[in-house]
Amino acid sequence: MDREKELHFYKLYEQLASLTQVVNIKPEVSEIESVLNEISAMFRLSKGVTHFYRSPGEEALGKGETMCSYDTGKEGKPVHTVRFVTKLMSITTMTVYMAEDEEPLTQDELFKVDISMRTALAFISRNRLQVIAEELAFYDDDGFRNIRSFFRYFTWNNKPGDINGKAAIEYNLRHFTLVNEEFGRAGGDAVLSNHYKHIDNIIGNSGIVARLGGDCFVCICDQTDLPEILEYLNEAVVLVNSEGKTARVSTCAGVFQIPDGYMVNVPNDIMGKIMHSYQVAKAGAFGNIVFYSDMLMTDKERSGKIQKIFPEALNSGEFHVFYQPKVNIFTGEMCGAEALCRWFHNGNIIPPMEFIPVLEETNEICKLDFHMLEMTCKNIRRWLDEGKKPVRVSVNLSRRHITNPDLVRTLIDIIDKHSIPHEYIEIELTETTTDVEFKDLKRIVEDLQQHSICTSVDDFGMGYSSLNLIRVVPWNVLKVDRAFLPEDGESKYSTRSVMFRYVIAMAKELGLECVIEGVETPAQVELLRENCCEEAQGYLFDKPLPIEEFEKRLDMGKYDI
Numbered sequence: 237m238d239r240e241k242e243l244h245f246y247k248l249y250e251q252l253a254s255l256t257q258v259v260n261i262k263p264e265v266s267e268i269e270s271v272l273n274e275i276s277a278m279f280r281l282s283k284g285v286t287h288f289y290r291s292p293g294e295e296a297l298g299k300g301e302t303m304c305s306y307d308t309g310k311e312g313k314p315v316h317t318v319r320f321v322t323k324l325m326s327i328t329t330m331t332v333y334m335a336e337d338e339e340p341l342t343q344d345e346l347f348k349v350d351i352s353m354r355t356a357l358a359f360i361s362r363n364r365l366q367v368i369a370e371e372l373a374f375y376d377d378d379g380f381r382n383i384r385s386f387f388r389y390f391t392w393n394n395k396p397g398d399i400n401g402k403a404a405i406e407y408n409l410r411h412f413t414l415v416n417e418e419f420g421r422a423g424g425d426a427v428l429s430n431h432y433k434h435i436d437n438i439i440g441n442s443g444i445v446a447r448l449g450g451d452c453f454v455c456i457c458d459q460t461d462l463p464e465i466l467e468y469l470n471e472a473v474v475l476v477n478s479e480g481k482t483a484r485v486s487t488c489a490g491v492f493q494i495p496d497g498y499m500v501n502v503p504n505d506i507m508g509k510i511m512h513s514y515q516v517a518k519a520g521a522f523g524n525i526v527f528y529s530d531m532l533m534t535d536k537e538r539s540g541k542i543q544k545i546f547p548e549a550l551n552s553g554e555f556h557v558f559y560q561p562k563v564n565i566f567t568g569e570m571c572g573a574e575a576l577c578r579w580f581h582n583g584n585i586i587p588p589m590e591f592i593p594v595l596e597e598t599n600e601i602c603k604l605d606f607h608m609l610e611m612t613c614k615n616i617r618r619w620l621d622e623g624k625k626p627v628r629v630s631v632n633l634s635r636r637h638i639t640n641p642d643l644v645r646t647l648i649d650i651i652d653k654h655s656i657p658h659e660y661i662e663i664e665l666t667e668t669t670t671d672v673e674f675k676d677l678k679r680i681v682e683d684l685q686q687h688s689i690c691t692s693v694d695d696f697g698m699g700y701s702s703l704n705l706i707r708v709v710p711w712n713v714l715k716v717d718r719a720f721l722p723e724d725g726e727s728k729y730s731t732r733s734v735m736f737r738y739v740i741a742m743a744k745e746l747g748l749e750c751v752i753e754g755v756e757t758p759a760q761v762e763l764l765r766e767n768c769c770e771e772a773q774g775y776l777f778d779k780p781l782p783i784e785e786f787e788k789r790l791d792m793g794k795y796d797i
Contacts, residue, residue, distance in 0.1 A: 408450070543594065549581060558577075606650065716740075
């Protein structure tokens, strides 16, 4: 090797050595590869291949990682191999190849190639061991982040304001042994993994989800994502296998909405709060999802606090309307939407399941319902004025309204105040529990229809008088509860599948529009098509959307189905 070429090699080798000796700051792999490529070209090599094995067993089976750092595309034969074994019995090998028409390496060239390979191999081995060490420390044997990952998150986010707007949750999958019994261990593992991945996708980079063990998990998320996460935790259809089988999974969960300025001196403080609320949820006395705030006060104190702040919250515009589209599954067109309430208070979102039951204890819920209708009418009016093509929007009314003799007049006054054509409003009501309420419900529906306002019965099939409800009351729309919707892969002869087909057929025979709630998979859409049910609502198309996002859907025209 001439003097100039030798000096150039040692300059390259010095650069390679400096890059691979960095400990605290990981060098760019591309920089190392660039130097290796230049050295390989200098010595007429055609290819360089590295293998990393975690154990001798992996090496024997050839199941390690393979990395090709240099390849000219020329056929060649191996000319030199270096094998490096660590004290932990991980094995790294590097082999270089040379085309047969090239001049063989001299002893001096082979020495230089060898020391370059050993230097690079030491870096690669150390780098992969760091990855393994992190996996062992922060992930469990099934690939889930573990409690150390959860505590490390707080180590990284321990400055004032780092966890403002966050919420912490502990949850476990209820009756998961039944899933294992039905689908086997492999199916159960798939459900566990897919459920975890869905929560992880919702949270994204703004938080973390980790497994405590078994089917018990903890997570940190943005409070803006909390309603969607709690909706999923409340009940979700989870994929079991590639054949499309699904399992319906619910959870018990404890939630702590972290106040702004909260300092995480000891992560166990937050763990204590969510573990306590989780245990209450697991006991079942206060529902499957329990907020830590529920345990800081008695039921009466909690209700009193919400009722106390409600009037000011309503006047100051803290309640927002979100819209969940309804889609015609044959055309892809949006054929309607449901107005849903979201409460933004002091920078936090108070989930509906926390305040709706409290407001329903008094007539305050009626004020909120009228506010929702008012906001919906304002939006429809603006869409009309801007030349948009609105869809019919359904607004929920609490059972508290049923005995109000002036209800229909009040509703009409709100709608007409904004000059909204009645065809754009649908009033959604639920089943009643007494004969007196049933008579009032029938009167209200008939009065609304006299004013050409569409009416729908929500959660059809969940009560005990459903058939009588549609026999006597002249509804326009039947909203079939998701509990009737068969799961993917369910036999068409199962009780649920048979009832589902006949509910749709009955609705069509009665001349009712039929909307299926909770549609989440393409297979369920196909099932609806087979049964000639045109309208669907669910996460497959869209979750409840803020006004800006919903207006984009209006402008979009059609969904791709």
